[in-house]
Amino acid sequence: MRCPTVGTPPEYTIDDNEVPWILGTQLTTQCGPLARSSDSSRVLLIEAHDFARRMPYHSQKLTLVFAAMRQFRDRLQADGYDVTYIQAETFKAGLSTFFEENPDTRLVTMRSPSYGSERRLRDIADDAGGEVRFVENELFVSTRAAFDGWAGDDEQFKHESFYRWMRRESGVLIDDGEPLGGEWNYDDENREFPPDSWEAPPVPTHDYDDSTTETAEWVSSTFDTWGSNELFNWPVTRAQALDQLEHFLTHRLPEFGPYQDAMRSEEWAMSHALLSGAVNIGLLHPMEVIAGVEDAYHNRPAVDLPSAEGCIRQLLGWREFMRHVYRHSMPELATANQLDATQALPELYWTGETAMNCLAETIDAVHSHGYSHHIQRLMVLANFATLWGVEPDQLNEWFHATYVDAYHWVTTPNVIEMGQYGHGVFATKPYVSSANYIDGMSDYCADCQYDPSVDTGETACPFNALYWDFLDRNESKLRSNHRMGLMYSHVDTKREAGELDDLGEQVDTFRVRAENNNL
Template sequence: MRQPIVGTGPEYTVGADEVPWILGTQLTEQCGPLARAAEDSRVLLIEAHDFARRMPYHHHKLTLVFAAMRQFGDRLRADGYDVRYIRADTFGAGLERFFEDNPEATLVSMRSPSYGSERRFRELVAAAGGAVRFVENELFVSTRRAFDEWANDDGSFKHEPFYRWMRRESGVLMEDEEPLGGEWNFDEHNREFPPDEWRAPPIPSVEHDDRTAETAAWVAETFDTWGRTDGFRWPVTREQARDLLDHFVDERLPEFGPYQDAMRRDDWAMTHALLSSSLNVGLLHPVEVIEAVENAYHEREHVGLASAEGCIRQVLGWREFVRHVYRHTMPELATANALGAPRDLPEFYWTGETAMRCLADTVDDVHTRGYAHHIQRLMVLANFATLWGVEPSELNEWFHATFVDAYHWVTTPNVVEMGQYGHGAFATKPYVSSANYVDRMSDYCEGCRYDENAGSGADACPFNALYWDFLDRNETPLRSNHRMGLMYSHVDTKRESGEMDRLRDRVDRLRELAANGEL
């Protein structure tokens, strides 16, 4: 059985009259109620459809969720479970149907990480005349109690101390009490841009059966989706997810470290693992991903420490960190807007129709596959929205709808706080930049209509004027931040020279262009 390795996992049994209720983000036999139930026991899955009508979700996201649930139900039946797979408009309707046929049953389910879900599910079960027991969600590396005890001792939410604590507690990439290689973090080795002749290892194909193809067609016919309806490539079974993990460790991990922050127009995946969607629906357990990467470092000479640590930092560190911060800062985090950003999300986030090559190409990546890697998300999509002044919940909603790996507990800390400095829970400064960063870490600027080196003028890259305008208009909350001192010395210089006036004029013009669909 898989359990968290930081903190003490739960101990409980599942009785004869208790029925594991498996949510669509918990598709695993490795842990939870299903791992403790008899092999012929009843199991409940409810495929609720109304959530898919709340916003224009990416076609591939809905295909992933529904196909993975259906495939999981089929697999459990083949393994001898008595599967009650109910399709309904709502969870409430599905629960009513279940308890009509099983009035004596008590459901047992792992908690969903999404805020308010346990309370809402309890209400729905009670309305259906049934009973439910919620247990610890074991699809993480650390327990809630372990984090809460650490956070109370530390008194703040800072990723680096948390990550070091997780390394010490888990023993991952450790030698006694010290990190392997003498450093906790090799982030400075993860910021290279590959030479022109470099080619990423091939991306593995995922062979889907008729069941998944039929689900994809049903999604296209049933829901008002966004994104392409062809080319679905994401794992929907554990076997497919394991194959993808093995391929990453064998082929892509050795070169993951140096280029994990780089962006190239002709390589949407670079050397990224592409495992986040499988982790977030339960097809893979994060501990098995960490173990596979750590073992590869110890057993294979061509896997460097910077690559192994860079990957493990994302799973053992960041993914766990945002999950716990989300628990502690909701519901305030969802509507946080510390900088008072008032603007709507530009339409080109949906259409991709902009002459800014970095944004057009990144939106096209998301439209095509429901995916863009973490630097595209942070330093292109969130960076521009923050500089533009987009209200954080609007960008959060867009991420939630359009990415195959996006769930509220995932996007809200990453978008509202990390991406848009909306709350103050853990971000120490806004993660914003001018065109300089995009130019240094990508090839987007080559051949773009806009000049990445110009601040004002008709051909100047919008990132440049927007960057200085952002600092100018947010001076009151930001100037006192010790990490922003150098930037505000430049703001002062631009004001004294009169350049800031030209930059403000440029921003006014950019907003006119955007309003006319001409940016």
């Protein structure tokens, strides 16, 4: 049985009148109530369809969730479990059906990390005439109590100190209490751009059975989705997820480190693991991915320390940090908007119709695969939205709908706080940049009609004028930030030269173009 490594794992048993209820993001026998039950125990899964109608989710996201649930059902049945699988429009309808047939049964399920879910499910169960017992969610590396003890009374959290604590507590890449190699992270070595001769490792593929194929067709015909389902290629079974992990360790991890921040045209996956979707629905436990990466560093000569540490930092550090920050800052975080951004999300995020090559390429990857990597998310999509002045919850909703690995608990701190500096619970400055960053970390600018070195005029890259306009209009909130001093010294120079007015007019031109779908 897999349990959180940092903190004290929960101890409990499943009584004779209790049935494990497995949610669609908890598809595992490794932990939780199912790991504490007999191999022939009763199990409940409810495939509720109403959530899929709440927004235009990516067709691949819905296919992944529903196909994985159905595959998990079939696997449990083949292993001898007594599975009740209810397809219903709502959880309330599904629970009503279950409790009508099982009036003396209590359900046991792991807490969902999404805010308010425990209260909502408890209320729904009460309305359906039944009862649910909620237990610790063990699909993370650390417990809630462990983080709360580490954080103490702090109201602002720092990822780097959290990450170092997690390394020490878990023992991952640690030797006698100190980091292997002498450094806690190798972020500076993760920012190279590959030479023209470099070829991205092949993306793993999977053979799907009729059930998954039929599920994909059903999703496309049943729901008002966004994105294409033609290139669906995500693991929907435990076996496929393990194959994808091994493929990453063998073919992709050796080149992950140096190029993990790089963006290249028509290379939607680069050397990234492509495991987040499987981890976030329970097909893989984050600790088994971390252990696999650590073992690869020790036993596979092709895997160097910057590659291993860079991957482990995302799972052991960032993913865990996001989960706990979300817990501590909700519900305020969901609507946080400390820069008072009021612009609507540009339509181009849904259509991909823009002459800005970086945005067009990234949105096309999301449309085709339900995925882009973390730098595309932060420094292209969120960067542009922040400079544009998009209301944070609108961008958060877009991410939530369009990515296969997106759930409210992980998009909200990533998008609203890290991406748009909406709250201040951990971000110490806005992560914004002009075209210079994108030009340095990608080849997008080479084939773009906009010039990354030009601020105003017909060929000016929108990122440049938007960057200076953002600093200008948020000056009263940001100038006192000690991390923004250098940026505002440049603002002063441009103001003294009379350039800010021209930049503001250029931004107005871009806004008119966007309204006419001509940006």
